[in-house]
Amino acid sequence: MGFSHFFLRRVIRPGDRVIDATCGRGQDTLFLAGLVGSCGEVWAFDVQEEALAETAERLRSAGCSPWVNLVHAGHESLASYVREPVRAVVFNLGYLPGDRAGLVTRPDTTLLALDQSVRLLLPGGMVVLAIYTGHQGGDEEAACVEAWASGLSSREFNVWKSRQLNRSDSAPYVVIVGKVPPGK
């Protein structure tokens, strides 16, 4: 989604470590791999082998495979794989468009992944969530995520919810959690 890429482009620098918490078809994984470059590192998580295979192919075609770790695991275990601070974590919450299995992200595992993400974040870094609703359970997950985000300390985190005023209420929207740099 263009709006969240706007922020990621601004924050991510070559050499950074970043996480794609829900790699899906790998569009964001490839975008992140391009931003961090070959001196950086990307971890991309998905529970679906098919999604990882498609992402792997996409990365191979673009020559970005060497600095991307594709992890066949749910994002709730990301802190077991990523041990060093990261500049950014990207989530696409909801369903994988066009997916036949009907898999969706779930509030309980999403909240675990979010907690781990903010703990891994470098000062000045951000967690970016694109939130899709409109599927069963989508509104519930969105409400859980917003409640979680609303409870973050405003001294430690800038938390912005952005939605499109001239689109349907069910259009995807964006939540940005930015970790305040020290002294700001």
Next chain:
Amino acid sequence: MGFSHFFLRRVIRPGDRVIDATCGRGQDTLFLAGLVGSCGEVWAFDVQEEALAETAERLRSAGCSPWVNLVHAGHESLASYVREPVRAVVFNLGYLPGDRAGLVTRPDTTLLALDQSVRLLLPGGMVVLAIYTGHQGGDEEAACVEAWASGLSSREFNVWKSRQLNRSDSAPYVVIVGKVPPGK
């Protein structure tokens, strides 16, 4: 406000023409003058002579006066002064912090200024509004602005409302109106 500056930095280039529709104490005017540089041009509007004088002094100290036009007029007449397309228009809606006169922006003139602003906008350019409520009439003005923004064509304009989830509901928030470039 940091969030709106994030977008302006991304969009405005040296040499651009931009408008500060509500110059107030001139912080945004100076910020815009720095982004466009001496080959660019800024128009800054205010109905208060005192605000313009303070802005003029701020610009003089920074050496930015030569490419800033300070206009003693309400923003509803901006199209009479600016005849060429602009990259960005910035509004701070509400009250001038610390102002003794208790002047606030008003829905009728604000909507006229917004209509003129989107007509002046270059493709890829944006109108950025920081909206302060909490004063008398503030909620009414905010509702008018949101209704106006919601009615903009989604083919021509991307319209995002961004508010902070972990702050009070009366905290200032941001509306961004981006003019879609041709072919997108």
